[in-house]
Amino acid sequence: MNKFLKTKLAAYLLPSVALVLLLIIWEGVTRVLEVPTFILPAPSDIWLAAQAYGTTVWRNGLHTLNTTLIGFLMGLVLGVFLGFLIGYSRLAYIVLYPLLVGFNTIPKVALVPLLAIWFGIGAMPAIITAFTLAFFPIVVNVAAGLATVEPEMQDVLRSLGASPWEVFQKVGFPHSLPYLFASLKVAISQAFIGSVISETVASNRGIGYVIVTASSSFNVPLAFLAILALAAMGILLYGCFALIEQRTIHWAR
Structure with missing residues (x-):
């Protein structure tokens, strides 16, 4: 049994079986209890909606995907930069980290009306909201990855004449990669949340x-x-990052 759970077949088969069972139970409960469609539609009702509104959902889904990816990439660039800066600089940690924590505690839904005033109704508020939710997990995890590097490893490289850049290249960067990929899988979900929150308030397109x-x-x-x-879409992007993680840092598993 344990050997089967470790196979690729189990990784795809078991979630699929669980999904099918969930849909069957969902359909059965709504039919037996005669739950009104406007309260909880059965999977068959959702399927009929997919046939009627599939094109609409597809177009708006692509819009949400685009805004999410743009905000996520912006968060990735800034998050990695600040993560490395905070992880390596004690001064940057003292100055920037409390500010980042304070900013992260602000409910992003409270910023959406302001973003609509500043940038108007459209994609920009969604991009910025996705960015604000995505970059903090990346900053924290990258900084944690650098902060947990064993001092002994750095001391050995320094004793061999390695420069600070070589220490970062040989030890710091590889050590931070597992933390980075862990943060990416969280950040992409947060970016989707940010986009949809903004689209429910300040957009005329998108899933929200x-x-x-x-x-x-x-x-x-x-x-x-x-x-x-x-x-x-969230599961698909999560799977993409998980696959890239397996291909690039398999040594960390």
């Missing part, structure tokens, strides 16, 4: 906009379809 519009007209199957599409 579809959810709000569908809910206001009591088209709950369409709202669930949009939510499931968002979940599918």
